[in-house]
Amino acid sequence: MKKIVLTGAAGRLGSYLREPLANMCETLISSDLVDDIGKLYDGEKYVRADLASLSDMNDLLADADMVVHFGAIGDEAPFDAILQSNIVGAYNVWEAAYQNGVRRVVYASSVHAVGMHKSNDGIGIDAPHRPDTYYGLAKCFAEDLASLYWDKRGVESVCMRIFSCAKVTNPRAVGTWLSYDDLIHLVERAITTPVTGFSVVYGISNNDRAPVDNTKATFLGYRPKDNAEQFAKEIYANSDPLDPNDLAHQCIGGPFATVELGNSGVASLNIVDDAKKT
Structure with missing residues (x-):
């Protein structure tokens, strides 16, 4: 592959994707809003670009084979x-992909597109949208946009509904963890699968207590290896009993299911910033 574009390259998840993506193509264009992302990998270039600008996205995606969209x-x-970064930004990425003949958008969607579904429902990838926040609503928009651009314009997409891609620090993550190694594996499969059309897959590791069914996405060849059960004993021993009547413990969106619209859901998750350093 000649050229892959990565948006959100300065983010925590983007930091883990830059090196493997650089190894998959002749040129990796990493992009974000920061002025500098540090030392570059072989074949990697950094371009500062604004998702809210269609002109920026058109320039960024010129001659690209695929775009891995983790920005916003x-x-x-x-x-x-949310409107400017996540909704308008998504439109600009897909429209620029179409205008530049980019074959596929690999998109960091989120569990929060279906976050109000209950954990014990065992939903699959065909579950109806049920967002838990404006953030989740924007993911629903982007997934529907991806479907539209496949049906009407032939741009393929793999929408990865990412769960808890961070160090396991709370009881919910024992079921919802996505390890960095499994994240990389998922993105690689989303890129290398010959034909995807419009596809949805859950970005979750091989957890014993996973609250969703990924069976219908097996054609991507995604076979996660990590399992958060290794952390269960310690996490549960150091946590207070969970309230079964609390939607934050009932719904797969976790605390996003109860947070007031417009207020941070991440703030209560105790996420460790262990971004990869170049």
């Missing part, structure tokens, strides 16, 4: 902020 606000926020 990664938390619940006021609607106007």
Whole structure:
């Protein structure tokens, strides 16, 4: 593959994707809003670009084979902020992909597109949208946009509904963990699978207590190896008993299911910032 574009390259998840993506193509264009992302890998170039600008996205995606879209606000926020970064930004990425003949968008969707479904429902990838926040609503928009651009314009997409891709620090993550190694494996499969059309897959590791069914996405060849059960004993021993009547413990969106619209859901998750350093 000649050229892959990665948006959100300065983010925590993007930091783990840069090196493996650089190894998959002749040129990796990493992009974000920061001025500098540090030392570059062989074949990697950094371009500062704004998702809210269609012109920026058109320039960024010129001659690209695929775009791995991890950019935008990664938390619940006021609607106007979500609108520009996550909704308009998604439109600009897909429209620029279409205008530049990019074959496929590999998209960091989220569990929060279906976050109000109950954990014990065991939903699959065909579950109806049930967002828990404006953030989740924007993911629903992007997934439907991806479906539309496949049906009407032939742009393939793999929408990865990412769960808890961070160090396991709370009881919910024992079921919802996505390890960095499994994240990389998932993105690689989303890129290398010959034909995807419009596809949805859950970004979750091989957890004993996973609250969703990924069976219908097996054609991607995604076979996660890590399992959060290794952390269960310690996590449960150090946590207070969970309230079964609390939607934050009932719903797969966790605390996003109860947070006030526009307020951070990440704030209560105790996420460790262990971004990969170059």
